[in-house]
Amino acid sequence: MNRILHSFVLETGAELLKAFRAPEFIFPTLGMPVAFYALFAIMLPGSNENAAGLLATYGVFAVMGPAIFGFGISVANERDKGWLDLKLAAPSQGFSYIGAKVFSTLLFSSISLIIIYLVAGFGAGVALPQSTWAMMLCVHLLATFPFILIGLSIGFTCSGNAAMAISNIIFLALAALGGLWIPMMLFPQSMQTFAQFLPTFHLSEIALFVLGATGERNIVYNLMCVGMMSIGLLIFTAIAWSKQRSH
Template identity: 30%
Template sequence: MNTLIKLEIVRTLRNRKFMFFSVLYPGLLFLIITAGADKTKKLDGVDLTLVAYYMVAMAAFGAMTAVLMGNAERIAQEREKGWVRQLRLTALPGRGYVTAKIASAATVSLPSILIVLILGATVKQVHLAAWQWVAIAFSTWAGSMVFAALGVAIGYLATVDVARPISMLCYFVLAMLGGLWVPFTTFPHWLQTLAGYLPGRAYAALGQSIEFGDAPHAKDITVLVCYLLVFAGGAAWLYRKDTRKA
């Protein structure tokens, strides 16, 4: 399993186009969204400035983009080309395959998170304590594993033709309801309640609670852990049951 993890990481790093889009795009988007924004003006209903809010949101957005979009389509292609069939002929368990895919995705998500945070600190002059910077980076990176597992599951459920549309639909819905594009406080109350039980909102809330100087809420962590178990377990089960190419 360790060999496969190393192979997956190397393959990911060699994909220059994917690395450029996944690593640099979120940072550029953060600069565009906050261009001309008042660095001291706070959002209505939230004791955070617009710049600080979108810094965490775009860090989460970048990680989600890297792990979800990349995994789903790539796995669907591997199934079609027969690479997964070769792995199935080995003693590799389903959990090993899923772990390798999540590990390779995490390789991409961490640099994209760090770039957004560095831009926030240097270009946008967001001021936080040292422990907050570290905690935001770590929690955002760790939380992205949920979406990496979802990407693996989609890659096994869908063919190459539909893997991208399905992953994009999941991605946009989760990002929108998570408050990554529009401040969460602008949602009606019923939608805020619904979104609170979805992984996108729980994911964004990790970094935002740290910005307030608090630890991530137990509810958000519980929601993410539950979804991680469901997605990773489902992906491992689909790996074992997939016989189309075997």
């Protein structure tokens, strides 16, 4: 146990050091969500009326970047360089490797969320009960895990160059088509139907439900969809992980 814990601490320190030395990762993942939220919730005329609802959806958007890019591109690059084979040679190293990346992702997701919450509260005038803020934070942080699985799937199956392109495409597609930037009710019916197959749509619906936003929502259906999608992603990731370890 001590060996595993020591390995985890070392891996976590290395992950954080690597992230802080990569401003090209930190600034977009932390800056883009809050910039988009400030634009659509504060700067545009009449945007303050929907500032609380946008907080729910942009919170999901905020946790996507650290998860998809932090795992997809990072793992793929480490595969290309042969580092992943070395780190997965021992069982404790494999656990520590994934655990450290999860911790780093949750840390950066938390920072991104706190920045957006502060902008929403002080800049957009969003006032919520403390219990709602806490539940919203829990929902947004839990929303990180499906995107971690997406990132791992990309990292275990793609080369470094391909992972960068695919991660960007998936990131933008999930955000735009899942209704994170623009309310889904403004989309054509065909796009609303397609959104039912995306985790971003269901995660944003769950966040809106916690917020108490108006509108009919089937929260049980949303939870079931996220659960089934997560299980499917977990199975795919486990298969890719198994192939990587046996390589």
